Amino acid sequence: MAEHGAVSSVLLRMSGAWPLSTAAREFASAGVPVFPCVAYGKRPATGHGFHDATTDLDQVQAWWRQSPGANIGVPTGAASEVVVVDLDVHGPVDGRTSFDRAMRAGLVDGWELLVRTPTGGLHAYYPATPGTEQRSWQAGRAGIDFRGDGGYIIVPPSTRSIQGTTVGYQVETINTRPAGLLDSNALRDFLDPRPAPRPRPETWQPAGRDxxxxxxxxxxxxxxxxxxxxxxxxxxxxxxxxxxxxxxxxxxxxxxxxxxxxxxxxxxxxxxxxxxxxxxxxxxxxxxxxxxxxxxxxxxxxxxxxxxxxxxxxxxx
CATH class of the missing domain: 1.10.150 (DNA polymerase; domain 1)
Known part of the structure; x- marks a missing residue:
């Protein structure tokens, strides 16, 4: 079992009064690379997106000095040692139902904390599996995205503008027990099973010398x-x-x-x-x-x- 990682540790001690610039500096000081996103949105505000993420405090301070309202982006996967299961709620698609099914199957135990997103979904944080690439993927029909290597998330205290109302990302539930690693491939196969390969018809095989x-x-x-x-x-x-x-x-x-x-x-x-x-x-x-x-x-x-x-x-x- 793994202990809570750096991202969750910062979120656990975060005060609701922290401005975005302070939170960004705290993440960087804890070894979590960050990058700015547009205010009230999710689009990166740097030329190379999450590839520009850094723990350099001078650069972080310069970014938020220039744009104090910039949301905080964190690359997922090996870069930050955190992966996230993103539960979307859009019309008839409700990722919370799929997450409950996966929970009953024992596939998503061990999350560190749950963060409520401005659109009514959830982010479930897990420690990244050391030495293993966990690529990001989407299971649209299940309403769940996996944010791993090659992806990023917006973290509290960032905010979004939803139908003219400012709504923030907020830590909702904390798991006080030791966190567990997530088998992202098993979760994907459970949520979006791939069809079994069709048997190939018997055909000639390439000839050999005999x-x-x-x-x-x-x-x-x-x-x-x-x-x-x-x-x-x-x-x-x-x-x-x-x-x-x-x-x-x-x-x-x-x-x-x-x-x-x-x-x-x-x-x-x-x-x-x-x-x-x-x-x-x-x-x-x-x-x-x-x-x-x-x-x-x-x-x-x-x-x-x-x-x-x-x-x-x-x-x-």
Whole structure:
């Protein structure tokens, strides 16, 4: 269990009478980088946003001397060692309901404190997990955003202008027990589960060196369209990195009398030129392949002994 961090420690001792400049200086003195945001708003008032956050007291004082009403921004994640679960309340979306569900599931225990936001939502503060990147994310349908690495929050005593009324960020509830680390990935998966990946259809696998002999055995069993099938299968061998000579040797060894060496050599070479991006010379012995692969009843692409003997059905040739 982790103890309360620097951000929460400053908020716990904060007086309601602190001006924004004093609060900003207190955060910086405690080692929490801060940066100014526009008065009554959330937009950063510096050129690089939260990337400009600093603990340099001279810079912090200069910023709030120039803009005394600037709200206080704090980068979340490793920079400040705090992460925040942001519960939004907008129309039919109520993040508090989602947070309650996550609480019952034991996923959001251990927050340090809860801060009421001007729009009626809540910020739940947690210590950042040491040595682990916790990227910010949004679960819009659940009404919850996670502010971690790559994000920032506005902290008390900052204020917002809501329909002409000034409303402040206020600490609402303090957890006096030791704080716990938040598994932000588990929370995201709970709030916004990702669909299970669809199983991939069985297709041919890239060929390897041992498939040259399997190709030869398969071709030896074909009676029709062997030239077209040889060209297509030779392309797969080339894509799998089988040397051209290996493919030629295997096929020529198993060639039938009506499927001569010149025809075989021309077709295999044409396939290899095509795969390697070289222009292939199409002719009677090297037909171009268009569309789907030739359909056969058994296949040499299976990686088992039955494929070479023709006792199993084809997977993808």
């Amino acid at each position: 498939d040259a002999q399997r190709l030869a055995a398969w071709l030896d069993r074909q009676d029709t369209d062997r030239n077209l099938k040889l060209f297509w299968a030779s392309c797969r061998l080339a894509e799998g990195g089988v040397p051209l000579n290996d493919a030629l040797d295997a096929v020529l060894t198993a060639a039938k009398s009506d499927f001569g060496p010149r025809e075989i050599t021309a077709t295999v070479r044409s396939a290899y030129r095509t795969v390697r991006g070289e222009p292939a010379r199409h002719g009677p012995s090297s037909p171009p392949v268009r569309g789907a692969s030739p359909q056969v009843e058994d296949g040499w692409f299976r990686r088992d002994a039955s494929a070479a003997t023709g006792t199993s059905r084809v997977r993808g040739l």
